[in-house]
Amino acid sequence: MNVSNPALPDSIPQPILASADSLVTKTAFLAGLIAPETAACLSRQLKVSDAEYSRIIDGHDTDLEMLEDATNLASTQSTLGEITVLRRRLIAALAHHYHLVQTQPLSEGNGAVARLIVHMHFAQIGLHPQLWSLSRGIARRQEEYHAALGITGGTQERQLAGGFQRTDKASLTFIEFMLDVCHEEVDYMTAALNRRKLCEAVTNAFNTNSRLIEAGIRAEIAPAFLVLLIQGALPRSEFKTFTGLQPDNAKDQLNRLIDVGVVVSSPSDLLTISVALPNWFVRDILPDLHKSW
Known part of the structure; x- marks a missing residue:
């Protein structure tokens, strides 16, 4: 699987930038609610729930060996490049997720791989993804998720004839949706740990x-x-x-x-x-x- 990162959209609307900024603040607050020992226990449970939700999203189990290979590959090759501004790094991570799912066949389990890689990006950025579940949020809104990726009836349809071509509009629509999902899940965990x-x-x-x-x-x-x-x-x-x-x-x-x-x-x-x-x-x-x- 190619894990190289695509370029950011040329122009990012202010509401998306503001949403990214807010997510950084929210995840920092969430992390402050939990002691390290409790956080470690919670992280283990979230891994279990993520596997359950992955089956809901993709409709099948994902080969654990494939996930392990993707983890190793992503850790050595997948970076957020020269992006230094935190909110832009977050947006770039979501753009990368969109790019991976669009350019790789889902039948090989690359949906779960792409989610794993964005989880790793979030960890690099400092969003504490081990304390909330992106997969849970996507499973709750899987029809919207698939629609944002141009996937219908369990198959992936290219948005443009002749193969995939990234468009800023489609990418930004997906990024905006994913930010909304992230906010919902961080809010859920923050409320639960109140x-x-x-x-x-x-x-x-x-x-x-x-x-x-x-x-x-x-x-x-x-x-x-x-x-x-x-x-x-x-x-x-x-x-x-x-x-x-x-x-x-x-x-x-x-x-x-x-x-x-x-x-x-x-x-x-x-x-x-x-x-x-x-x-x-x-x-x-x-x-x-x-x-x-």
Whole structure:
């Protein structure tokens, strides 16, 4: 797959530039909401959901070997050139996605490859794409996505007779659509990780989740877990204090949390615990993350 970058459109409308600027600000704010340990857990779950959404978008599974090859190729050959202005680099990444899907046959799984490469571009730019899902947003609006690419009925139709020729108008239409999708997904994750909403979600999970209930985990320690979720890691002693329970009961509840997998304790640091987000628990606190259409 050729991963060289196309030129930017000759003239970029001000609303698109403003949207790109706003996205940079929003993603920085989102990253500030999450501790590194929690972010790492969330990133692993987003990879799982991205695979699900990729099947929805493309209508088939993508060869993992192909994705690995694309990752290696993109990391060595795909750059954003001499573009230094952040918002223009973002727009160039989306223009590159459009170019790749337009010039490569989708039957070979290049839709997923193109999304992987734009994800890598976003990481280079500093948009923290591991904390929100572009694939989720595209899957929610897949008909619009395919229309913006000139794809109908599962096949790709060239916009101009005689093969693909990039037009600034078509490229800008696609870029504007993709920026809108990005904003929606960043807004979704930002709202989901809002302290009030997160508190409601965690409290509800500790009151209703069958695994937690069957494990004998008390609903009243939800606030202590919420602190751990926000902080990412805590000394064991602090977590026990946050539970408000007597020492023996606090120790018992912590052990139960570790047993069900929502808290982890490293053998190399037995004095500290970290948050864990197994798939079944994420589906409780972020119920729309894996939603299909």
